[in-house]
Amino acid sequence: RQEVMDYYLGNKFGNEQENRSQAVLTEVSDTIEFIMPSLMKLFSSSREFCRFVGRKKEDVKSAEQATQLVNFVINSQNNGFTVLHNMMKDALLFKVGACKFYWHETENTITEEYKDLTDDELLMLMEDKTIEIVSQEIVETGEISENGEEIPLQASFNVEVKRKVNGGQVKIDNVPPEELIFSRRATSLEDCSFIAHRTNMRAGDLIEQGYDAETVFKYAGGENVDDEEERQQRFEEIESGSRLNQHDKTMQEVLVSECYIKADFDGDNIPELRRVVVLGEAGEVVENEPFDHIPFALLSPILMPHRMVGRSVAETVMDIQLIKSSILRSQLDNLYLTNNSRIAVQEGAVNLDDLLSSRPGGIVRMRQPGAVQMLQVPQLGTQGFNMLEYMDQVRDQRTGFSKQSIGLDPKALQSTSTNAVNATIQGAQLKIEMIARVFAETGLKDLAFGVLTLLQKHQDRAVTVRLNNEYVDIDPRAFDNKFDMELSLIHISEPTRPERISDAVFWLKK
Numbered sequence: 001r002q003e004v005m006d007y008y009l010g011n012k013f014g015n016e017q018e019n020r021s022q023a024v025l026t027e028v029s030d031t032i033e034f035i036m037p038s039l040m041k042l043f044s045s046s047r048e049f050c051r052f053v054g055r056k057k058e059d060v061k062s063a064e065q066a067t068q069l070v071n072f073v074i075n076s077q078n079n080g081f082t083v084l085h086n087m088m089k090d091a092l093l094f095k096v097g098a099c100k101f102y103w104h105e106t107e108n109t110i111t112e113e114y115k116d117l118t119d120d121e122l123l124m125l126m127e128d129k130t131i132e133i134v135s136q137e138i139v140e141t142g143e144i145s146e147n148g149e150e151i152p153l154q155a156s157f158n159v160e161v162k163r164k165v166n167g168g169q170v171k172i173d174n175v176p177p178e179e180l181i182f183s184r185r186a187t188s189l190e191d192c193s194f195i196a197h198r199t200n201m202r203a204g205d206l207i208e209q210g211y212d213a214e215t216v217f218k219y220a221g222g223e224n225v226d227d228e229e230e231r232q233q234r235f236e237e238i239e240s241g242s243r244l245n246q247h248d249k250t251m252q253e254v255l256v257s258e259c260y261i262k263a264d265f266d267g268d269n270i271p272e273l274r275r276v277v278v279l280g281e282a283g284e285v286v287e288n289e290p291f292d293h294i295p296f297a298l299l300s301p302i303l304m305p306h307r308m309v310g311r312s313v314a315e316t317v318m319d320i321q322l323i324k325s326s327i328l329r330s331q332l333d334n335l336y337l338t339n340n341s342r343i344a345v346q347e348g349a350v351n352l353d354d355l356l357s358s359r360p361g362g363i364v365r366m367r368q369p370g371a372v373q374m375l376q377v378p379q380l381g382t383q384g385f386n387m388l389e390y391m392d393q394v395r396d397q398r399t400g401f402s403k404q405s406i407g408l409d410p411k412a413l414q415s416t417s418t419n420a421v422n423a424t425i426q427g428a429q430l431k432i433e434m435i436a437r438v439f440a441e442t443g444l445k446d447l448a449f450g451v452l453t454l455l456q457k458h459q460d461r462a463v464t465v466r467l468n469n470e471y472v473d474i475d476p477r478a479f480d481n482k483f484d485m486e487l488s489l490i491h492i493s494e495p496t497r498p499e500r501i502s503d504a505v506f507w508l509k510k
Helices: 002-009 027-044 057-077 080-094 119-127 203-208 213-219 228-234 314-339 352-356 381-399 418-458 501-509
Strands: 050-054 097-117 131-141 154-175 180-182 194-202 253-263 272-279 284-290 296-299 343-345 372-374 463-467 470-474 483-487
Touching: 002 027, 002 080, 002 228, 002 314, 027 080, 027 314, 027 381, 027 418, 050 057, 050 418, 057 080, 057 154, 057 418, 057 463, 057 470, 057 483, 080 097, 080 154, 080 296, 080 314, 080 418, 097 119, 097 418, 119 131, 119 154, 154 418, 194 203, 203 213, 203 253, 213 253, 213 272, 213 284, 296 418, 314 381, 343 352
Parallel strands: none
Antiparallel strands: 050 483, 097 154, 097 296, 131 154, 180 194, 194 253, 253 272, 272 284, 343 372, 463 470
């Protein structure tokens, strides 16, 4: 992953020589940034990237509501564009893009004031378990009747309370590739016997989540994750050092591993899925509970049979970036030597000071004709450019990325038939649509089903969703049935074909 990042950023290869060209091309970056806009258009042009389908006739309405609710949670509550963008870019670069989905419980405290409460109203307020009385004031009121008799005093109450409002929602977090660890021989998430999210968290955040403060501080500010160099590389453009040394203990980082492992914990000889939370490298277990699903969704752009993680697009063009950079360096070195060629001189017959002083109209003194001769430099321009074009063709075959496919090379289209132009564009689109289909049928489907599972399990009240400028209440507790899923990709639409070859460039721009 560090090597891929170096290629993506156009860093030097490490084989550079002093006083020679050190130019680096950016084939990896160009290819990834060519694919990303098309992928995001496929999934982001519609706010509904997944659609549930009922298995029975009576499931149609529930399936429609499930579709609306899941898309609302992903797009509105969790900024679905950013989540999908980061997952896809990680997959294109590092073989795997991952996200974690979970139910995040919240507890807010609201201060309320009540005035002139009666005894019965105060008693009802005190019976509410979500309320804590902060202050209470007794107000006595009395009146004198018309005949002069005094009416008995009546007591009322002014009360200030704190009300705890419990809530929650589905949270989706991107997982950096270096923080995801799993069984090497896993073929899919279903048969993965171990998968974990291994990261650093602030001690204060862990204590807020309910973990014992003494145990948390025991591991605070201790070990660094073994991929610290990889993390530092990600931020090398905006920071110059490693993590800051925090003097506030609550801000110090703790190594946390949230593991999902299949193991026979209860001794019935049947392995079951368990969630285990571990602090520090020493592995102190602070949580160990049965669990019903693996809360991760994974993407790989190029699937490999019988492997959970396939290949990345970046690794298919890394060698091309190295080769093209080497060719360009040779071309530039050849140009430098042509402009500043080496000179052969007859020793003792030439004034070397005159020769080394290069200036227009300068004189070089020599004792005999022919004492100074230019060494001929072979011209590699044509051969080098032909080699660069050949490597572009290799890249195009692997990725579909070419100037013709995006309409940037009008010279190549001037004498090209309409059918050939169509074939070039559609060929590149097929490559991208294949990656999009793989994403849709793997990680994004798992994400949608995972969000629906969390809503059915934890959402205890109806959710208000805005659809077509109308607000609709959807209650996921009514989704007792099972659904199938359809992934609705917005295909790269093909505009009307031009009737004349001269219209081809305009058509490509459309």
